[in-house]
Amino acid sequence: MTTAKRDTYTPESLLSVAVQVFNERGYDGTSMEHLSRAAGISKSSIYHHVAGKEELLRRxxxxxxxxxxxxxxxxxxxxxxxxxxxxxxxxxxxxxxxxxxxxxxxxxxxxxxxxxxxxxxxxxxxxxxxxxxxxxxxxxxxxxxxxxxxxxxxxxxxxxxxxxxxxxxxxxxxxxxxxxxxxxxxxxxxxxxxxx
Amino acid sequence: MTTAKRDTYTPESLLSVAVQVFNERGYDGTSMEHLSRAAGISKSSIYHHVAGKEELLRRxxxxxxxxxxxxxxxxxxxxxxxxxxxxxxxxxxxxxxxxxxxxxxxxxxxxxxxxxxxxxxxxxxxxxxxxxxxxxxxxxxxxxxxxxxxxxxxxxxxxxxxxxxxxxxxxxxxxxxxxxxxxxxxxxxxxxxxxx
Missing domain, CATH: 1.10.357.10 (Tetracycline Repressor, domain 2)
Known part of the structure; x- marks a missing residue:
């Protein structure tokens, strides 16, 4: 169960969280669930910013x-x-x-x-x-x-x-x-x- | 289903297979099942040679x-x-x-x-x-x-x-x-x- 916080991310600050998770778990080993947990916002909030984890990788x-x-x-x-x-x-x-x-x-x-x-x-x-x-x-x-x-x-x-x-x-x-x-x-x- | 072949491994040749699997999948990502499949012998045959994957890593x-x-x-x-x-x-x-x-x-x-x-x-x-x-x-x-x-x-x-x-x-x-x-x-x- 994720305790969702208010989504105050900018594309930059969300990217910074995602990169940290990718580096820790490996890109292949990272799911949207991991990203959601690390950012403290729901998956749908993440999808509000980007199309998916591959877009985060590309950025x-x-x-x-x-x-x-x-x-x-x-x-x-x-x-x-x-x-x-x-x-x-x-x-x-x-x-x-x-x-x-x-x-x-x-x-x-x-x-x-x-x-x-x-x-x-x-x-x-x-x-x-x-x-x-x-x-x-x-x-x-x-x-x-x-x-x-x-x-x-x-x-x-x-x-x-x-x-x-x-x-x-x-x-x-x-x-x-x-x-x-x-x-x-x-x-x-x-x-x-x-x-x- | 593993097609088991006759176990003709020496400690050296088994180690060589294990190292290849460790390098491909990462040590953490390798199970005895992966090693058994790569070597083409049963897990119990592997245990005949070594105590487990950590011994293979140590060697x-x-x-x-x-x-x-x-x-x-x-x-x-x-x-x-x-x-x-x-x-x-x-x-x-x-x-x-x-x-x-x-x-x-x-x-x-x-x-x-x-x-x-x-x-x-x-x-x-x-x-x-x-x-x-x-x-x-x-x-x-x-x-x-x-x-x-x-x-x-x-x-x-x-x-x-x-x-x-x-x-x-x-x-x-x-x-x-x-x-x-x-x-x-x-x-x-x-x-x-x-x-x-």
Whole structure:
């Protein structure tokens, strides 16, 4: 029995509850009943806002994808030497990831069981491809090492950045967003070894 | 209805089937019924080999953990400058991960709902801690950059290495194990940027 509260949700605040539930239970494991309980409003109240859970998923991953693709339209991602644009994009990826943590976490966990999930995976691949293109251009300029294959380098760099969702918590007690983005840029571009 | 086949399993071959099912369905989502169906033998035949699914989990994550901790006992991990030991350990981590792919994948997905899972998480933390100690020692020697905090560097390096389970497939069609371990060592120690 759900103790229904008055529905004062906006599309944004309902989305924020749904994303939390999706991240905890997995999208597949979440029912409208779970969403109704977490939000404290009836299922029909939820249907007043959205057509169903897939629409909530689409809105949530769109928010993450818009944040990521938005980076590529920013001035420093569009002009200048490829390696500098790449550095800018890597830093901004960490910033978007930490700022939109639950949304990016959900995006990274999408499996591909529904049309919306497959669309999200396709968009993720497109974003990866755009960043791979920047690594390729920087390698062609001679600014990035040529002895690591571009696709492999892209996967490893994304692996490092995406792993941040596993431990970063913006509660002010752990590491700050700036410390994390600085560290990623240092490691991705210069590695651990101190210059001799 | 299960079409039971003659039980010709060894503990090893049964474990290999179980790990595959755990990785596909998640450990929590796997029942003895699922294991029985995947193995093609009755549940009681499985109980002839093991006490239950938690024993299978313990054996599987032990195999991954033994592989990882084994690295630290190898000669090149014990003698020499810290930065060289660290480089050796990073390369061997990638090798163990690719050689024991399903077992390490399972280890990395452990959530902590059962005693065995909590024990596995504890051992993982211990391994991370040992590697963090090497990074710290190499920084104290002046061989590793001091401007990235050790705990953060450890997390990011593990993030890069662990992400390999998401895409590496040892089917001979994609990248080879050597190409991957070389790339990880290059990126972790020297980064993407080409020396000027």
């Amino acid at each position: 949530a991953v769109s928010r993450a994808l818009d944040g990521l693709f938005g980076i590529l339209d920013e001035e420093h991602a569009r002009g200048g030497r490829a390696v500098e644009r790449l550095e800018y994009v890597v830093r901004r990826m960490v910033e978007v990831l930490t700022a939109e943590l639950p949304y990016v976490t959900l995006l990274l966990r999408v499996r591909g069981n529904t049309g919306t999930e497959r669309w999200a995976l396709e968009r993720r691949r497109e974003f990866d491809h755009r960043v791979a293109g920047l690594i390729k251009a920087a390698a062609d300029d001679g600014d990035v090492r040529a002895d690591v294959e571009v696709r492999l380098a892209t996967r490893l760099v994304f692996g490092m950045i995406n792993s941040i969702v596993e431990w970063y918590r913006p509660d002010g007690r752990g590491m700050g967003e700036r410390e994390v983005s600085d560290a990623v840029v240092q490691l991705v571009f210069s590695g651990l070894r101190r210059d001799q | 599987a994550v032990s195999r991954a953990l033994d592989g990882l901790f084994g690295i630290l006992d190898e000669e090149h991990a014990r003698g020499g400058r810290a930065v060289e030991r660290l480089e050796y350990v990073v390369r061997r981590m990638v090798e163990v991960l690719t050689a024991e792919l399903p077992y390490v994948t399972l280890l990395l997905r452990v959530r902590g709902n059962t005693g065995t899972e909590r024990w596995a998480l504890e051992r993982r933390r211990e391994f991370d801690h040992r590697v963090a100690g090497l990074i710290k020692a190499a920084a104290d020697d002046g061989d590793v950059r001091a401007d990235v905090e050790v705990r953060l560097a450890t997390r990011l390096v593990f993030g890069m290495i662990n992400s390999i389970v998401e895409w590496y497939r040892p089917d001979g069609r994609g990248m080879g194990e050597r190409e991957v371990s070389d790339a990880v060592v290059q990126l972790v120690f020297s980064g993407l940027r080409r020396d000027q």
